[in-house]
Amino acid sequence: MIAYLEGTLRYLDATRAVVLTGGVGYNIHISLQTYYRLEGQKAASLEIYTHVREDALALYGFATSEEKLAFEKLISISGIGPTLAQKILSGIDAPDLADAVARGDARKLSSIPGVGKKTAERICLELRDKLAFGPHQPAAPSASRPSTDEDVHSALVNLGYKPAHADAALEKARQELGPEAEFSALLRAALRTLTK
Numbered sequence: 001m002i003a004y005l006e007g008t009l010r011y012l013d014a015t016r017a018v019v020l021t022g023g024v025g026y027n028i029h030i031s032l033q034t035y036y037r038l039e040g041q042k043a044a045s046l047e048i049y050t051h052v053r054e055d056a057l058a059l060y061g062f063a064t065s066e067e068k069l070a071f072e073k074l075i076s077i078s079g080i081g082p083t084l085a086q087k088i089l090s091g092i093d094a095p096d097l098a099d100a101v102a103r104g105d106a107r108k109l110s111s112i113p114g115v116g117k118k119t120a121e122r123i124c125l126e127l128r129d130k131l132a133f134g135p136h137q138p139a140a141p142s143a144s145r146p147s148t149d150e151d152v153h154s155a156l157v158n159l160g161y162k163p164a165h166a167d168a169a170l171e172k173a174r175q176e177l178g179p180e181a182e183f184s185a186l187l188r189a190a191l192r193t194l195t196k
Contacts, residue, residue, distance in 0.1 A: 001050045002026075002048045002050045002059060003048055003050075004045075004046070004047055004048055005019050005021055005026055005028070005045075005046050005048050005059075005061065006019075006021060006042065006044070006045070006046075007019045007020050007021030007022075007041060007042070007043065008020040008021070008042065008043060008044075008047045009025075009038060009041055009044040010025055012035065012038055012039065013035075014032055014035050014090075014155045014158070014159075014187075015029065015030065015086075015158070016028060016029055016030060016037075017030050017034075017035075017038060017044060017046075017061060019044045019046065019061075026059055026122040026141055027059065028045075028046060028048070028059045028060065028061035028168060029058060029059065029060045029061065029086055030052050030061050030062075030084070030086075030135040031062075031067065031086050031087075031089040031090040032089075032091075032155075032159075032187065032191070033063065033067055033089055033090065033093045033094070034046070034061060034062055034067065035184070036184045036188065037063035037064075038063065039183075039184055041147060044061075044064060046061035046063065047061070047062040047063075047064070047065055047067075047068040048060065048062075048063040048158070049061075049062070049068060049071060049072065049082075058082065060086060062083055064094065066094040066095065066168055067093070067094045069087060069131075070094040070097055070098070070127060070131060071085050071086070071089060073127050073130055073131055074088060074089075074123070074127075076126075077122060077123060077126050077127070078122075079119065079122070080119070080123075084114050084115070087112065087113065087114050087115075087159065087160065088109070088114075088115060088123075090159055090191075091111075091112035091113070091115075091159070091191060091194075091195055092108070092109070092112060092195060093177070097109075097131065098131040100124070101123060101124050101127045101128060101131050102128070102131075104124045104128070105124070106120035106121045106123075106124050107120070108195060108196075109119075109123055109124070111194065111195045111196070112195060113159055113160025113161055114160055117189050148182070148186065149170060149174065149186075150158075151183055152170055152172055152173075152186045152187045152190060153166050153167065155167065156170070156187070156190060156191075156194070157186055161194055165194060166194075168189070168193075169190040169191070169193040169194045170186070171192060172189075172190070172193050173186050173187075173189035173190040174186065176189055177189055
């Protein structure tokens, strides 16, 4: 079982990365939180969760051990598979998830696409005493680049948000951050608006 990968980052988008190590390129599913940390990098070091099914073997990668732990706790809950767990961690980072669970804030969790009220309540109930992290350190923003509104809108829609909601969140994020905001900062701000 693969538990850790380190190598050259050959491909990166909001949901997956390809890491070349030992002459083999590994396709790894990632959350937006991990994407933010890998953006602009040439090398990648990822904690890996290997998911094995009868018909497939999938790798899920995490920039931090906290995110991997949150993922493992989420998939231990009945009805939450790796894909939904990854969506949850794209909508909320591990320390914020732990905080929402500790406060029993099901409303915040149910604002993430794919997470209904009952699922959010079950997450709060089942993970109440199982998820705790130290102080949260946000990822450092990468260098500014030209406007990427279309890319951000597309990423939000791919995460399951309705186009109208994505438009409104993107507009608010653009007003907050200004015309020179780069992709990850803009996407992060739009997600914060959508998960309030």
